[in-house]
Amino acid sequence: MTTYLQQAQTGVWDVRASFLPQIYFEGVTRAGGIAVLLPPQPVDPGIAGRVLARIDGLVITGGPDVDPARYGHQPHPSTNEPATERDEWEFALLEAALRQGIPVLGVCRGAQVLNAASGGTLHQHLPDVIGHTHHQKGNAVFGTSEVRTVPGTRLAALIGATSDAQCYHHQAIDRVGAGLVVSARDSDGVIEAVERDPALPGDAFVLGVQWHPEESLDDLRLFTAVVEAARTYATERAS
Template sequence: MSGSEARPVLGLTTYLQRAQTGVWDVDASFLPAIYIEGVNRGGGTAVLLPPQPGGTEVADRILDGIDGLVITGGRDVNPESYGSQRHPTTDEPMGERDSWEFALLNAALRRGMPVLGICRGAQVLNVALGGTLHQHLPDVLGHTRHQQGNAVFSTSSVRTVAGTRLAAIIGASSDGQCYHHQAIDRLGDGLIVSARDTVDGVIEAVELPGDAFVLAVQWHPEERLDDVRLFTAVAEAARAYTTERVSR
């Protein structure tokens, strides 16, 4: 295959926490396989990027070997990173993962590398750019529809903002599988809202305007693999990014 025909390599961030498999009960880096399937169906090849130390230098070396970055779902971002005290319902901080994803994201943004954020990934993007989060949506909305609990995803109807990258990818509206008790509050620098929940107006997607593909959704597109348009879009952007980089 030529460089332009090869499947782009997308790096996916992972969990780092306790996991059980067979007789083992250990700290582990892992990611649900459905994310990998989504990337594959969208035309990309997935590699996993487990949390580890090293900061900017290591992040840059990792990004040298991939074509695009996907910040995946997971536990809540440490509220100290956006200047807030921890709400009683907010997850225990996972400092290693937070630091790793901020380092990867900041390095990717400097390069103009394509970035797709999913659920937690949308919150990481917003916080990295100076934004804040609602730590517990039921306190704001008075209901738990966005996260019902017990691993049951709810379906949210979202409406995109005309003229955004997201609207060009999925059209005027879509249904998303949601499982989040937090959401974006104050927008990070440069970000624009590209979708909101049609019922209560919760921000469901943000993006950075411009040529670089930087888009994040609060819902879980990997839970609906009959529709891989977001994965296809980031894979195509990653292919174009690397083709341009090689041609320089």
């Protein structure tokens, strides 16, 4: 699971630190997996490959906005300052995971990383597009949206036709990247999930959801799905 890298306070200390809210890795452990945290650090394709040789699945977690330069856009005034170290780390890990067929689950920012790494683009400020701030109310207050899945997708098989989603994002997927298909939208038409195009060869688990499944751990279906995919991958790699 990827992590934040930013200023953090604990006790008398106020330092840059790698951290991840417990609720993320609790989702993995409740689903039967073992969570390993992957803090941003200097990376190249060789390092990314060596890291992934020791894990069975990759969860790219939520966090700050993706650098618009990653998808060829100038920054919007509301877009965060680039988290360069984190972008470099997560893009390298994701690209290696996709090459190797390692299961991937992207959460919020993670879905956006997946789309940008696949050549897609993002809406940098949803209120400019849909006219309201329901998707990110601010002050750590999540908005609840009903998402509707696309029939025949992996996501639809996992969660059914509709599901309530806890949202906290002011950006969203615009043009969908190569090799991905839309697997859910909300009532505003905002893309809420993308996944690997089933027309591609193989059956690798690659799914990005714009919402925060860790905020509703009474529903572990997405975490269970990525843990089961990781278990299958590990078994196949060992055989």
